[in-house]
Amino acid sequence: MPDATQTAATPSAATEPAKIILDCDPGHDDAVALLLAHGSPAIDLLAVTTVVGNQTLPKVTRNALAVARIAGITGVPFAAGAARPLLRQVEVAPDIHGESGLDGPMLPEPAFDLDERHAVDLIIDTVMAHEPGTVTLVPTGGLTNIALAARKEPRIVERVKQVVLMGGGVHVGNWSPVAEFNIVIDPEAAAIVFEAGWDVVMVGLDLTHQALATPEVAERIAAVGTSPAAFVGELLDFFGQTYKDAQGFDAPPVHDPCAVAYVIDPTIVRAVKVPIRVETQGTLTLGMTVADFRAPAPEDCRTSAAMELDHDRFWDLVVDALERIGETADTDWTPRAAADAVEAGITTTPEI
Template sequence: MRKIILDCDPGHDDAVAILLAVGNPDIELLGLTTVGGNHTIDHVTRNAQQVLTVAGLHDVPVYRGVTRPLLNDVVTATDIHGDSGMEIHGFELPEPAVEAEEAGAVQWIVDTLMREEPGTVTLVPTGPLTNIALAARLEPRIVTRVREVVLMGGAYGAGNFSPSAEFNIAVDPEAAAIVFGEAWPVVMVGLDLTHQALATPEVESRFASLGTAPGDFVVGLIDAFRRNYKGAQGFDNPPVHDPCAVAYVIDPTVVDTVAVPVTVELAGAQTRGRTVADLRAFGAAMASGASPADAGAAAGACNTSVATRLDTERFWDLVVDAVKRLG
């Protein structure tokens, strides 16, 4: 089993990521930590508690994270996620039956990584990277103890917060620069990959056919997410970003990646928050007829990689199977 810490800001797609993590038998979820992003810290923490309650799980601890970015003002995505941060249609959310722990998220992340065997815990941040950056600064020794950081965020193509930057990176680019700049392995599961994970009506029908509370919960999430995403971003079907990072941890063959250097732009007037992936060597190798694997090797040794292609059918099979197990 892969031990993970899921650092999230629920959020519709974070909710699905939580269900995938708790419903898959190959994942041991050590705990959920929350971070302000899709909504403020109070809302996203309550949403995390509600997701676990819907799933019938009362033994996954929830730790409330920091309230704001390192330098930026608080920015939320209510146009996508609604006034609660997890707007839902046709499903009545329960009162949380899971309490938030007294310890803060950053200290708990540090304590957990220092307690667990080195190389056994994967960090899976699906929101802004503030908690993870602060943990690395609070206790630098955790960097060599982490197996890898698999994050949902960034893009090597177009952004969504701005033409250049993706939301999770843009709202706290200083934190992202810290995380990408550390020596631990980082896998960036960005928009280039997650825009392939579209929740179509056919996908939605698979959850509806389960006839369970978790299945109906996902249907309600997708319904609301589809309407909001159409209005805000113009997508007919919403991309369900965050479960893609969890799916990679479960089965890396579901996601193609290429190792390339990635840095975070902090100063550009039009590009602040952009994840700059140096694809030059990879592109040249591909142009000369190399396979993707050989082209990746040609890009040189580095500790960062970017996700490029999703096996969509296998991805949705993983998610549906996890939700089915919870039912």
């Protein structure tokens, strides 16, 4: 892996920020991904779209707008998308993300309205409005919106630069022994995306299980000293406890920002080209991302699997983004500890 002492990536004078559409289902790690995309100078966040996943569509959409207010995001269209998978029943993950999808912190009311377009149309319009090969799709939830967009307007497939998705895994699953949540909740959509003919980078569990929010990471985030950083701290507190209870992790893997980080600086990741297909029929293997390592990938292979992460440089990017966001105005957000103290009638009395 590259030298971990390198500083967080910033675009040079000759390099334009990467244009991305973030398709998400907030979700604690989606919230961190949104903050990273907003705070990084290497990212031009064109649009944010939501999809059913960690919780129902109304819940994850409200969560996305609440995070936008905490982060001070303005001028970026947000649109709601698919409320159910292509063929299957809705599955959500309250054991990890709580009943709201973003349990833990108190959430402010949204500061702006959704774009009137369906997320699929916003994705299509945004891709078609930019030069070919300049827009990267970054889905961090189920792939329903992306599949629908590719089917509704097939021309986007040749115009999109790449799809960098958080989902899947080569050696491990989390929703089943072999399947990762984002893929298995809509395997038919995932199959469409993987087989569409564009470049796909699968940032799956093999890599994201290395993105652990250790106590040292939590200390670095707390040291930023802003409301958005405190919000991330509260996210990680809740996320860490649910991951420990549900899957035995001592520190939670923060999956979704890994996909954004790859777009910011691909050198923090080791990815390998490999043919990948999605299992849509198996009784025990539904949603498995089947990577074929039996021989070197053919020259025309359009899929890659991310396998190794430079943990320190990844968290450098997240902390740098939080520092750049700084203290945002009009967040209407109070850290839960302070709110609980006020509710309990506890105040700090100055020393005399």
